[in-house]
Amino acid sequence: MNTELPTLAVTGSTGGLGGRVATLLAAAGVGQRLLVRDPSRAPTLDGAVPVPFAGYGDHDSVVAALDGVTTLFMVSAAEDADRLGLHFAFVDAAAEAGVRHVVYTSFAGAAADCTFTLGRDHFHTEERIKDSGMDWTFLRDNLYLDFFPYLVGEDGVIRGPAGDGVVAAVTRDDIAASAVAVLTEPGAHVGSTYVMTGPEAITMSQVAETIAHVQGREVTFHDETVEEAYESRKRWEAPDWQYDAWVSTYTAVAAGEMAEVTDDVLRLTARQPMTLAEYLARQ
Numbered sequence: 001m002n003t004e005l006p007t008l009a010v011t012g013s014t015g016g017l018g019g020r021v022a023t024l025l026a027a028a029g030v031g032q033r034l035l036v037r038d039p040s041r042a043p044t045l046d047g048a049v050p051v052p053f054a055g056y057g058d059h060d061s062v063v064a065a066l067d068g069v070t071t072l073f074m075v076s077a078a079e080d081a082d083r084l085g086l087h088f089a090f091v092d093a094a095a096e097a098g099v100r101h102v103v104y105t106s107f108a109g110a111a112a113d114c115t116f117t118l119g120r121d122h123f124h125t126e127e128r129i130k131d132s133g134m135d136w137t138f139l140r141d142n143l144y145l146d147f148f149p150y151l152v153g154e155d156g157v158i159r160g161p162a163g164d165g166v167v168a169a170v171t172r173d174d175i176a177a178s179a180v181a182v183l184t185e186p187g188a189h190v191g192s193t194y195v196m197t198g199p200e201a202i203t204m205s206q207v208a209e210t211i212a213h214v215q216g217r218e219v220t221f222h223d224e225t226v227e228e229a230y231e232s233r234k235r236w237e238a239p240d241w242q243y244d245a246w247v248s249t250y251t252a253v254a255a256g257e258m259a260e261v262t263d264d265v266l267r268l269t270a271r272q273p274m275t276l277a278e279y280l281a282r283q
């Protein structure tokens with residue numbers, strides 16, 4: 001067993017969420033190994049040791065990289081036709097490597113039949129982790145609030161079949177701070193599922209109004225039909241599963257599956273999560 005490297009492993013540190021988690025852990029003086037596909041892109045942080053591996057699907061390199069790890073922060077993989085297969089391979093290899101506790105970033109409302117198609121992958125990944133024998137903690141993230149400005153088209157319109165549904169989006173900063181609370185005291189969070197949300201649930205019309213107000217520009221929401229949504233997204237070439245994911249993000253909002261507001265960020269971090277207006281005002 002590798003006893004020289006830190007026993008806490010973090011994935012996704014070259015990305016938005018994992019990078020924030022790694023930075024906060026380093027600031028708290030916590031040692032970590034950063035599992036990275038490209039070590040030259042690993043963040044340089046005190047106490048952080050980049051450990052190269054070939055990705056979630058590569059069994060042997062995962063088992064080697066996780067040798068001696070007790071707690072693993074698993075960021076869900078990038079969208080992929082076989083994301084579930086990658087997740088299963090990674091979870092199985094983590095268990096084989098002797099990992100004791102997986103902290104996984106899942107999705108709000110994850111269920112076998114949830115409207116958001118990728119939420120189903122998250123549900124099945126959670127089940128795989130539960131069946132693995134490892135301890136687990138799930139952070140079920142709502143939509144990333146910091147993505148909302150990017151939903152605005154060049155014409156100032158947010159388009160999608162979200163109707164009057166509300167969404168309790170949350171910033172990646174708030175998710176990362178919550179994750180760090182769990183990772184620095186993992187034993188206290190075994191078997192817990194936390195639903196990561198902002199402090200309010202708002203309609204897409206309110207999202208548009210807030211961006212317009214804070215940024216001083218015209219932004220509106222157009223409630224597309226499902227057919228219009230598939231049609232308008234055809235300007236980006238993509239496989240069918242990707243169109244389904246894009247459109248079902250909005251139909252899940254319409255169905256109320258992203259509406260739940262919790263105080264889990266507050267409970268874990270002792271601070272209120274940011275609203276959209278607060279987030280935008282800080283940019």
Ligand SMILES: NC(=O)c1ccc[n+]([C@@H]2O[C@H](COP(=O)([O-])OP(=O)(O)OC[C@H]3O[C@@H](n4cnc5c(N)ncnc54)[C@H](OP(=O)(O)O)[C@@H]3O)[C@@H](O)[C@H]2O)c1
Binds near residue numbers: 015038143
């Ligand atoms: N809640 C939401 O609204 C929402 C929105 C978008 C995505 N997500 C999910 O949340 C995850 C984290 O978000 P983010 O903003 O941090 O995404 P991001 O900036 O794209 O970062 C993804 C990270 O995961 C790593 N990664 C992806 N696929 C991998 C694989 N197969 N094997 C090993 N590492 C892999 C990437 O490594 P490389 O740098 O090597 O590629 C990168 O470090 C995403 O991957 C996605 O699953 C959630």
